[in-house]
Amino acid sequence: MNDKVPVIVFIGQPNCGKSTLFNSIAGYKAQTSNFPGTTVTHVHSEVLWKGKIYSIVDLPGTYSLSPHEPQEKVVLTHIFKEKPDLIVNVIDASLLGRSLELTLELLELEYPMVVVLNMIDLARKKGITINPEELEKKLGVPVVKTVATRGFGTDNLMATIENALKLKIRPTAPHYSREVEKRIAEVMDILPEDFPVVANKRFTAVKAIEGEMLAVDKFISEHNLAFKRELDRLRQEISALREAPAYEVISAERHHLALKIFEDCCRVTRPKISAIDKLDNLIMDPVLGYFFLLVIFAGMFYLIFKVGSPLETWLLQPWETIKSTIENQFGHSLLAELLIGLVQGIGGGIAIVFPYFIPLLFLMGFLEDAGYLARASFLLDAFMHRLGLHGKSVPMFILGFGCNVPAIMATRILESRRDRIVTALLIPFVPCAARTTIILALIAFLLGPWWALGFYFFNFFVIAILALILKRWFKYDSPGLILEIPSLKVPSLKSIWQKIYFNLKEFVRFAWPILIAGSILLSLLSYLQFDRVINAILSPLVSGLLGLPQSLGVTLIFGFLRKELSLLMMFQALGVGYGQLMAVITRTQLLTFVTFVTFFIPCLSTLSVLWKELGKKVALMSVVLNLSVAVVVSWLIRLVSSLF
Amino acid sequence: MFGKKNNNHKLDMGPTGGLCSLLEAPEGEILKIVEIRGGQGLHRRLLALGFHPGDLVTLENEALMNGPVLVKNLTTDTRIALGRGIAQKITVEVATGDER
Numbered sequence A: 001m002n003d004k005v006p007v008i009v010f011i012g013q014p015n016c017g018k019s020t021l022f023n024s025i026a027g028y029k030a031q032t033s034n035f036p037g038t039t040v041t042h043v044h045s046e047v048l049w050k051g052k053i054y055s056i057v058d059l060p061g062t063y064s065l066s067p068h069e070p071q072e073k074v075v076l077t078h079i080f081k082e083k084p085d086l087i088v089n090v091i092d093a094s095l096l097g098r099s100l101e102l103t104l105e106l107l108e109l110e111y112p113m114v115v116v117l118n119m120i121d122l123a124r125k126k127g128i129t130i131n132p133e134e135l136e137k138k139l140g141v142p143v144v145k146t147v148a149t150r151g152f153g154t155d156n157l158m159a160t161i162e163n164a165l166k167l168k169i170r171p172t173a174p175h176y177s178r179e180v181e182k183r184i185a186e187v188m189d190i191l192p193e194d195f196p197v198v199a200n201k202r203f204t205a206v207k208a209i210e211g212e213m214l215a216v217d218k219f220i221s222e223h224n225l226a227f228k229r230e231l232d233r234l235r236q237e238i239s240a241l242r243e244a245p246a247y248e249v250i251s252a253e254r255h256h257l258a259l260k261i262f263e264d265c266c267r268v269t270r271p272k273i274s275a276i277d278k279l280d281n282l283i284m285d286p287v288l289g290y291f292f293l294l295v296i297f298a299g300m301f302y303l304i305f306k307v308g309s310p311l312e313t314w315l316l317q318p319w320e321t322i323k324s325t326i327e328n329q330f331g332h333s334l335l336a337e338l339l340i341g342l343v344q345g346i347g348g349g350i351a352i353v354f355p356y357f358i359p360l361l362f363l364m365g366f367l368e369d370a371g372y373l374a375r376a377s378f379l380l381d382a383f384m385h386r387l388g389l390h391g392k393s394v395p396m397f398i399l400g401f402g403c404n405v406p407a408i409m410a411t412r413i414l415e416s417r418r419d420r421i422v423t424a425l426l427i428p429f430v431p432c433a434a435r436t437t438i439i440l441a442l443i444a445f446l447l448g449p450w451w452a453l454g455f456y457f458f459n460f461f462v463i464a465i466l467a468l469i470l471k472r473w474f475k476y477d478s479p480g481l482i483l484e485i486p487s488l489k490v491p492s493l494k495s496i497w498q499k500i501y502f503n504l505k506e507f508v509r510f511a512w513p514i515l516i517a518g519s520i521l522l523s524l525l526s527y528l529q530f531d532r533v534i535n536a537i538l539s540p541l542v543s544g545l546l547g548l549p550q551s552l553g554v555t556l557i558f559g560f561l562r563k564e565l566s567l568l569m570m571f572q573a574l575g576v577g578y579g580q581l582m583a584v585i586t587r588t589q590l591l592t593f594v595t596f597v598t599f600f601i602p603c604l605s606t607l608s609v610l611w612k613e614l615g616k617k618v619a620l621m622s623v624v625l626n627l628s629v630a631v632v633v634s635w636l637i638r639l640v641s642s643l644f
Numbered sequence B: 001m002f003g004k005k006n007n008n009h010k011l012d013m014g015p016t017g018g019l020c021s022l023l024e025a026p027e028g029e030i031l032k033i034v035e036i037r038g039g040q041g042l043h044r045r046l047l048a049l050g051f052h053p054g055d056l057v058t059l060e061n062e063a064l065m066n067g068p069v070l071v072k073n074l075t076t077d078t079r080i081a082l083g084r085g086i087a088q089k090i091t092v093e094v095a096t097g098d099e100r
Helices: A018-028 A070-082 A093-107 A120-125 A132-139 A154-167 A178-190 A201-210 A215-223 A225-242 A246-265 A275-283 A288-330 A334-370 A372-386 A391-402 A404-413 A417-429 A433-447 A449-473 A493-527 A530-545 A550-561 A563-574 A587-599 A604-614 A616-643 B040-048 B084-088
Strands: A007-012 A029-036 A041-049 A052-058 A086-092 A113-118 A128-130 A143-145 A266-268 A482-484 B019-021 B030-036 B056-062 B069-073 B078-082 B090-094
Touching: A007 A018, A007 A070, A007 A093, A018 A041, A018 A052, A018 A113, A018 A154, A018 A493, A086 A093, A086 A154, A093 A113, A093 A120, A093 A128, A093 A246, A113 A120, A113 A132, A113 A154, A120 A128, A132 A143, A132 A246, A143 A154, A178 A201, A178 A225, A178 A246, A201 A215, A201 A225, A201 A246, A215 A225, A225 A246, A246 A266, A246 B040, A275 A288, A288 A334, A288 A372, A288 A433, A334 A372, A334 A391, A334 A404, A334 A493, A372 A391, A372 A482, A372 B078, A391 A404, A391 A417, A391 A433, A404 A417, A404 A493, A404 A604, A417 A449, A417 A604, A417 A616, A433 A449, A433 A563, A433 A587, A449 A587, A449 A616, A482 B040, A493 A530, A493 A550, A493 A604, A530 A550, A530 A616, A550 A563, A550 A587, A563 A587, A587 A616, A604 A616, B030 B040, B069 B084, B078 B084, B084 B090
Parallel strands: A007 A052, A007 A086, A086 A113, A113 A143
Antiparallel strands: A029 A041, A041 A052, A128 A266, A482 B078, B019 B090, B030 B056, B030 B090, B056 B069, B069 B078
């Protein structure tokens, strides 16, 4: 038994700081691995503590154990399949009363368990003083206080975990009111011999009662109709106790017991209204709130561009030097071209990551941890509904302005696959930092800032129209927004950094290698003078339909790799510098070109992430959608623009 | 885009109160959840979020353009944003003195 690695699962409600706690413990890690699922993910980590290895699983946040939402299904499946040696129930101590409902449900499993009172500092600020000894007595499991963002209490937690694994004390399920308990016992008695018992008979009986109308019920009636009839009778008896469905009666039992425990173990004093509460009222104000929303996001983008674009130029410089050195050294040999491809791929990755990706992830992480993204979702929900989406999609679109890649990754938090697909199909139309660079460099500088602003609004208009089209395509049956608004707080730098790190790791592991490989491949094509063939092939589209110089064909291929490469390659293809550009192409051609490059295809990194996150079919759909929109819209631009 | 905030539709429920939907309830008043109607999915979701009949809640805010309402549960000290369709399905009454 001793050489078996103990399995510990972290379970908690959303926003309880569970992942932050997990990460601060996994800091001792021996090895980390990611298992991205289709809709939800769980992270698994091998932790080395005092010479022993523990296998720790961070499950997605869940409000309850009823198999209803996708995350909850993952949690349940995991508990039942892996039979953890220990459950660590992480609780937001500032929401103890509500959080204990899940704790009581977990106690019913009668698995060894440890309860973590996280964010104990926040609870104190809210005037809640918790007596941990009293809580331990009531729950029958060890209770540990932590502040995960500061790493406070993690050593104590590990020691408690070690001890709990040694003692293997199984808690007893909570006792509900006598009338309810009587029915639970009856269901336990009539459970058929062959009924799959999960955890223990009592838990199985409770879940069978709660499973009314869910998949469980269908299973039961198919297997044992006599039991189903008896179960329904007992459900009705329970239901009659409170004139509510049986599942609500059971849930209400937990609710009241949780509140009772909360009252018995805590002293609550009303705190004074803090500055942060006042700020909260201001940013949630039905009028001023929208003003702040605008200021916050405008400020954010201004900051990123102010920092990002000079940084990008600076970061690209050494790679340019290396490139010209290679050219001088090897001339136009195959080796030189391949090396240049490699250098461009590596340099390109760096030039995305540092100037735009990291600052953006930082600011987004800040807003997310502060609790602002949930508030933005609240403010913009009505607007998004008109477009067939949820307020919950708002943060992803905002992320998309920086870079579409993390925006598509973030769609993971959307519960329905339909919403995920629609959001992910729309994100590639959001002008990311790279495309904004093109819009600024070509339209703002050559035609004037008002043209650029107009172009931006035109872009939003296209997205809105597309959203309306997609709404017809994918049936829209949104049940309406139900979103918890977490308390506003000052975010911790450590936890923001962890978020950046995890996103960055995925980019470096997945998107960057493709970027480098693609870049080398294109160099090879250009060495073989394949670019002329490409220009010839694309000619019907480029010059025929869009009325652009034929030589711009190959720039589109580069645009697929990285959008702003289209811009750089454009000068090369036309053989002119920045200043003379307007001499060789017309205003109409310029607008058509920018429109086409902006929409025509998600860049390679975006496409790879789409593929990885939502599958081949959605990635393909995205390509087709982008191409058709680009062709139609830029053709229209050509048509309209030539009228004036 | 910025519609005027409209409070006229709110019922005057008086000090003892009658039943009304959460959507029609007066802002800032302490209310008691009487019943959660609507489909099972919605019902279970709200229960899981700690919103049960009998809980005291207050309507804090509403977003523009018929946007969601912000509801604070005073019993469990949590806040959620609810779409209007959902708020409509929650029946409340003004809490009496003892309940507060």
